[in-house]
Amino acid sequence: MDLLINLEECYSNEDRMIQATVADFANKELSTGISDAFEKGYFPTKIIPEFANLGLFGISLPKPYGLELSKLAYGLICYELEKIDSAYRSFISVQNSLVMYPIHEFGNEKQRSIYLPKTSSGEWIGCFALTEPDHGSDPDNMETVAEKISGKWVINGSKAWITNAPIADFIICWAKTSIGIRGFLVNSATRGVIINEMKHKMSLRASVTGEIVFENVELAEDCILPGTEVGLVAALKCLTQARFGICFGAIGAAMDCFETALDYSKNRRQFDKPISSCQLIQADLVEMYQELTKSQLMNIQLAKNSNTKNWHIQVSLAKRNACRVALNVARSSRNILGANGIMLEYKIIRHLLNLETVFTYEGTDNIHTLIVGKYLTGDNAI
Numbered sequence: 001m002d003l004l005i006n007l008e009e010c011y012s013n014e015d016r017m018i019q020a021t022v023a024d025f026a027n028k029e030l031s032t033g034i035s036d037a038f039e040k041g042y043f044p045t046k047i048i049p050e051f052a053n054l055g056l057f058g059i060s061l062p063k064p065y066g067l068e069l070s071k072l073a074y075g076l077i078c079y080e081l082e083k084i085d086s087a088y089r090s091f092i093s094v095q096n097s098l099v100m101y102p103i104h105e106f107g108n109e110k111q112r113s114i115y116l117p118k119t120s121s122g123e124w125i126g127c128f129a130l131t132e133p134d135h136g137s138d139p140d141n142m143e144t145v146a147e148k149i150s151g152k153w154v155i156n157g158s159k160a161w162i163t164n165a166p167i168a169d170f171i172i173c174w175a176k177t178s179i180g181i182r183g184f185l186v187n188s189a190t191r192g193v194i195i196n197e198m199k200h201k202m203s204l205r206a207s208v209t210g211e212i213v214f215e216n217v218e219l220a221e222d223c224i225l226p227g228t229e230v231g232l233v234a235a236l237k238c239l240t241q242a243r244f245g246i247c248f249g250a251i252g253a254a255m256d257c258f259e260t261a262l263d264y265s266k267n268r269r270q271f272d273k274p275i276s277s278c279q280l281i282q283a284d285l286v287e288m289y290q291e292l293t294k295s296q297l298m299n300i301q302l303a304k305n306s307n308t309k310n311w312h313i314q315v316s317l318a319k320r321n322a323c324r325v326a327l328n329v330a331r332s333s334r335n336i337l338g339a340n341g342i343m344l345e346y347k348i349i350r351h352l353l354n355l356e357t358v359f360t361y362e363g364t365d366n367i368h369t370l371i372v373g374k375y376l377t378g379d380n381a382i
Ligand SMILES: Cc1cc2nc3c(=O)[nH]c(=O)nc-3n(C[C@H](O)[C@H](O)[C@H](O)COP(=O)(O)OP(=O)(O)OC[C@H]3O[C@@H](n4cnc5c(N)ncnc54)[C@H](O)[C@@H]3O)c2cc1C
Pocket: 094, 128, 129, 130, 131, 134, 135, 136, 137, 138, 160, 161, 162, 163, 164, 203, 204, 209, 357, 360, 361, 362, 363, 364, 365, 366, 367
């Protein structure tokens, strides 16, 4: 919707055109059927070739592997996709920021030339396996190990909550070696890799999530991503990229809730007048509009700042803000729809449930609070 503060002035012509193209595609191709996918719990995989045709795999990677679009364009794409459903944005975040980015950034030329053409065409789907059943916020304590035995890597351990794992052709697996955590490229069909879908989620139902067990999985020596620094640095760099997309995406989901509530309030009559004329409803609408506008301004500045000092901390602040604002907007919007607010047909409850995951994954609200708190005070919180 048009904003009182003309944010589009901050966009280049190219950014504006990309946003309009993706919005048009999303409205025509993604909105139909999303309620069904959410209700039945599946990711509509038939959309993958269309994502590829539109150039949505490799959005910010330099040519020849990607489209080399601006950071803002990447954010606006995430905004438009999540306006339909967080599952679509999650899918794009994983393939771009958590799969293609690390291969480009930390892989060697051979790995780039094998994996990136196949991932940008959508022929191969990847996933990013960092979280484990017993280690979410503290991945540094992971238990998955990679040992060098007779010139091969042997991986043992398990991962949980991995987006796209059940449909992934390969896994970027983070494992502890004798010198620290490193990233590995693992074909999903390798002997000893067992992937099970995690069913019965009540959030992000149109996204597939899996657990992965690695049982004596033998890999050739060159399956390691050679540029991954020892420790979590490389994995965290990937997460910063993905979190940036979430900042825009969560606000996209919230904007859809707000627009739905605004429209509904103009048409819903109680006490012989539209509820939009009630002062308390207007107060809720204005509060939402104000927070959405502020969040978008913050996100635009975040995109501009992508090469500045402490960008990862800026991203933490913006992810924390976007998820909090989005959940509050979704809840207020749900309230404005009364009982209808819990119906799938009106979308808000779907966004609200999805946003519970978005609040938690890619660093929980508490973890981002600790990151920003440490920046402000210089102290590790006790
Ligand atoms: C649908 C879905 C998809 C996901 N996709 C992926 C994926 O593709 N790849 C992947 O690797 N992971 C993925 N995740 C995992 C996600 O990143 C983790 O769930 C997240 O990091 C939190 O970990 P946890 O669930 O183990 O919670 P925990 O770490 O157990 O945290 C539980 C609670 O304790 C709080 N807490 C923990 N430590 C502290 C502390 N020191 N101080 C204060 N509070 C603290 C947390 O904030 C949280 O509120 C996904 C999760 C979901 C739900």
